Amino acid sequence: MTAITPEKLREELHRAADTVTGIAASLSEQDIKAPSELPGWTRGHVLAHICGIANAMARQLEHAARGEEIELYDGGFEGRTRAIEMAAGHSLAEHRADLASSLERALRAFDSLDAAGWRAPIAYRGGVALDGGLALWRELVIHATDLGTGRGPETWSRPFCEHLFDFLSARVPDGQRFVLQPLGLPDRAIGSGGKSTVISGMLTDIAAWLAGRTPSLGSLRATAAADGVDLPELLPWPAGVPVNN
Incomplete structure (x- = not known):
């Protein structure tokens, strides 16, 4: 297996973000209230989670740039769950705006990394920025499938x-x-x-x-x-x- 380089990972993050954004652009107000592929979650829940993990990874890198480490989610797992439940019922326009803002923040953070930056320690799994990028890649690709709009695992590279x-x-x-x-x-x-x-x-x-x-x-x-x-x-x-x- 060939290891994913930072340069390749950056490309994959942009591609995955474009896919999620494209799916969100195709949804209607009723679509976001419909069940997703994840038990107990609507598509709104999945979109809220994608925004949450994108913002969480962005803040991991923002703090790492200052030589600091911070927990992944404000309030830990309970904070993550609360934020998803609060945002799941947002309107389509709110979901799209949140998605655009969070993905732009995360991509900007990863795009700004130099060679040393990719090796900067972060709190997530006791790893480095590269681990955070791989995690965001997983979240974007898999949850694009979880949205249940016909883009299944057969599209995974x-x-x-x-x-x-x-x-x-x-x-x-x-x-x-x-x-x-x-x-x-x-x-x-x-x-x-x-x-x-x-x-x-x-x-x-x-x-x-x-x-x-x-x-x-x-x-x-x-x-x-x-x-x-x-x-x-x-x-x-x-x-x-x-x-x-």
Whole structure:
């Protein structure tokens, strides 16, 4: 797998932001009140969350530029949840304005980084600015799919899917090892346990399954010791925000 460079990540962030903005531009007032692909969330909830994470990552970088670290969300997980619930019911015009403002703020912050800036420490996962950029990339691409407007995981790029394989290896249960076999591409093993399960199918379907989303091409197959088996259970998504603060 080729590592994502800061230059490539910057391009991907702009592309993903344009996709989300384009989807928002196509929605009606009724559309934003309709259910999203995420249980219990309307499209308004998803848009509010996208704005929240964009602003959160922007402030990580703004503080890092001053040699400071700050928690991801003001008020932690509870603050994040409150902000989403408060903004979810906004009008379409408010959602679009919030989205434009938050994405512009985040992109400006990442665009301003020099080589040293990408390595600046941030509070998010005890990482650096590059980790924050990768997180925002994940949020934008996956939540564009969660908006449920027909842009499914089949649109995810190969670099994005391969990044998810790496990041979501944390979802492999202890004692297990998954051998990912995307059609026409090299195998990739994640996890270090002794019990091996082969997951084969289209690249995007494997990535969607790992991300807890519905594979859109219906190609997934799991085998163990050459026998067909059910897809394995996954551990929770690796959380970047402590639930209890």
